[in-house]
Amino acid sequence: MMEQFIAGLPKCELHVHIEGTLEPELKLTLAERNEVPLPYTSIEEVRAAYDFDSLPSFLTRYYEGVRVLLKEADFHELAMGYLRRAAAQNVRYAEIFFDPQAHTSRGVPFDIVVRGLRRALLDAERTLGVRAQLIMCFLRDLPAEYAMATLLESLPYREWIIGVGLDSDERGNPPVKFAEVFARARQEGYLLTAHCDVDQENSVEHIRQCLDVIGVDRIDHGVNALEDPGLVEEIRRRGLGLTVCPVSNGFVTGDRKTDAIRRMLDERLRVTVNSDDPAYFFAYMTENLEVVHAALDLTADELVRLERNAFEVAWLPRLLKDARLDELD
Template structure:
């Protein structure tokens, strides 16, 4: 376990709201005098049994009620940075959902400002660097997403890209094409959830309609050889979250996960946590789980880590630094023979 944690990692698929641990929910509620529908953190944690994505989103959005002040978002970001450091994360591109807070009357200045505050503190203490990706909720109106993009631009929010998340079934990506095109014109990178609940056609839609740089999840791509070939040929990374897929029952169990098939097909696969407070595992836990389940070698684990580095939205100099750290990790596990 310690060696996998020591593997330098980049995390590309983590929702900051999904890092809100039950203990912090209770603490922030108590601090603000918010009455919760459960007596303590343990009872809340016991409710984290999900039948599907929708059942998860119900409790996920309910818990956000405790995030009201700039301080709350700062605390959330700092706690993620501290835990990410323990997982071996050196850089993370972190999702946040502006609409989920804006709709509750929380000013976006407080949301973004708080996240920046917390991540700045975590970087100073642990050395973990972060960038923000603002995700639009695909089950909300396109006009609302467009207004959020305008507001983020007007406030000069320090985001590197935009994404698309929330309930996939019944909420296609194509209607958001114009918003994503505007983001592209602004120099922002684009990612989108696809192929988690819906089939491979959702992945193709995200690639062709939104011109995404990465596909988040994308595991249903294995159901269509054409989509698999498209991903491999164009080197479009998938940000796969194995423990999330198990907990949301998009796969029956970890043994049934299509990760080995994606790797064998030459797809650029990366390993991530998604919503670790709800799914029982940060990125190191995900690496450990797939390493044990599929008997992955150090070479394969290092390649998965490298894939994340090639997919990040950072200058090449920073990428080269992390790649060198991964090479050092791999070499440490293969000491030269004693003569």
């Protein structure tokens, strides 16, 4: 009964890495097509290697996987695959992260990455009726200078990218490391978000930096904000969205942190539920919502609330937001 309700719910995904939607099958197909050697020969072998116990152990497999992406057609196929799955789960709108430095660092031109993804977004809107926008993430474990160079490289494509984010290994890489990059991104008209991954060293301090130094428009994960009443109050006052990813949390910390979602709902924070890297964690939007429902016994109103929150904090013009919010009435 509630399963059907969740399946049919109009959904909004705000935290998904396109490189994290690379399914084992496409990984093997592209490895063969592009003659990129991988240490796996079957889907089962690829899957068996997904035994993460931390963010770095996940990131090792994630960066191993991106090596098969070389051509514009590869990026198009990757994004079409995600958007097809999303549309099948009634995702009506998605904001999709991409990691240009995971590709430019291997010699794949920025232009190839962004054109392939952009073309998929246009095709998906036309053929699947799902709308999506791109958020460019900087890899925080690489130097700030490389992030700045990437920002400058993106400027000719400014109209195709709605905002910038910050991801990869958080340990020792606080938001302030990228203060200048984010300030310039803001000047260029980009909206700003940043990962504050779950249970990192100095999580609370990193979230505080996002608010006071970076001036983010959203926080990715941000679960540890609950440890500091001052942060909770400030996030609520600013109406910032929090993009929480329960199944991902389970893989990287051993705890899905669903209690945090309950608390955020009770605190009237704009919490949202998302998939993060669905091909690596075996869970897209519907499965993430099911996990939260199973843990918290959410009411239909609370499930609708999660999707309303997502559409409310989405980086869409008011008119387009309202069109989607109407579907949840």
